Amino acid sequence: MRRRSLLLAAPVGLLSLAGCGDDSSGSDRGSPSAGTESPSSPPKATIVSGPLPEVTAGTGFGQKPTVAKGTGKPSGNLAVRTLIPGSGTAVGAGTFPQVNYLGQIWSTGKVFDNSYDRGRPSVFQIGVSQVIQGWDQGLVGKKEGSRVELAIPPELGYGEDGRPESGIQGTDTLVFVVDIVHVFTEKDAAKGRTVRQSDPALPRVGTKSDGRPPSITVPRADPPKKLVADYVIEGDGPKVKETDGVLVQYRGLLWDGGKEFDSSYAGGRPTALYLQRVGVKGWAQGLTGKKVGSRVLLVVPPSLGYGKDGYQGVPGNATLVYSVDILALL
Secondary structure, three states, rough: OOOOOOOOOHHHHHHHOOOOOOOOOOOOOHHHHHHHHOOOOOOOOOOOOOOOOEEEEEOOOOOOOOEOOOOOOOOOOOOEEEEEEEOOOOOOOOOOEEEEEEEEEOOOOOEEEOOOOHHOOOOOOOOOOOOHHHHHHHHHOEEOOOEEEEOOOOOOOOOOHHHHOOOOOOOOEEEEEEEEEEEEEEOOOOOOEOOOOOOOOOOOEEEOOOOOOOEEEEOOOOOOOOOOEEEEEEEEOOOOOOOEEEEEEEEEEEOOOOOOEEOOHHHHOOEEEEEEHOOOOHHHHHHOOOOOOOEEEEEEEEHHHHOOOOOOOOOOOOOOOEEEEEEEEO
16 A cells, blocks of 8 residues: 555545545546546745755755755745756646655654655646645746745645644644656657557557547447457556556547547546546556556446446447556556
């Protein structure tokens, strides 16, 4: 089980974006993207340049930092400073930055969370209240390749209740150092080794990696009775576990007639979802074991899709065809 990140702002966020997969109280019944939120507009914080504690070691981008304890009284505003400027894509509301980070308490210097020791960056959606507001507002506009330091007052962190189980009191200002490794946008796509599609009885999926919806051609034949989960492009990232969350781009078509009924491309951004919470069981079974960076053809029989009742835009007993680009683990 992967440790829950402390960045998540509320119990609902912990449930949907914690990556632990230990919630069994239902699933996202609709499309695989069910539950994805649109950018919201929380109250605007005043952003100042300091004070901020000194980073005393691990000062290079990607290095685990050591940060001094805060001295004096922290600002009541959101303090943000770019320690290392990047030149890549800027973080925007609704984008998914991939980051390494370390968080500690201003007054004590106690580290309460860091991704460096977990061995891989984390991915969060910014600007939709899925993380604490200090992140939602302090990281917008910062570019890929940047290292950013933030001092976040309680009202933009965990509020007056704090997180006592993590040693965070309701009066604590939080200090973060954040390395923005990548910013996932609608332009991201699978990249890897193209795998030959030689079975004429299966749909053919386009292999262009230009961020546009890939073509899907469904044959005029009876659909397979069992789940199909085949590589179209095989990436070289880690394998997806059944308890993982994934960041994906996808299209969904009906086998009968080839009509598109669902697509993340239509929303203009990738979709974050957790395999144990997706209503289409064929996703959980088909993507488990596949590598990050891959494009996968899923052919989902009714028993692993929407069954005899169907769902919005999907008739009962429909076989579903998906192209899924696995961009990252959450």
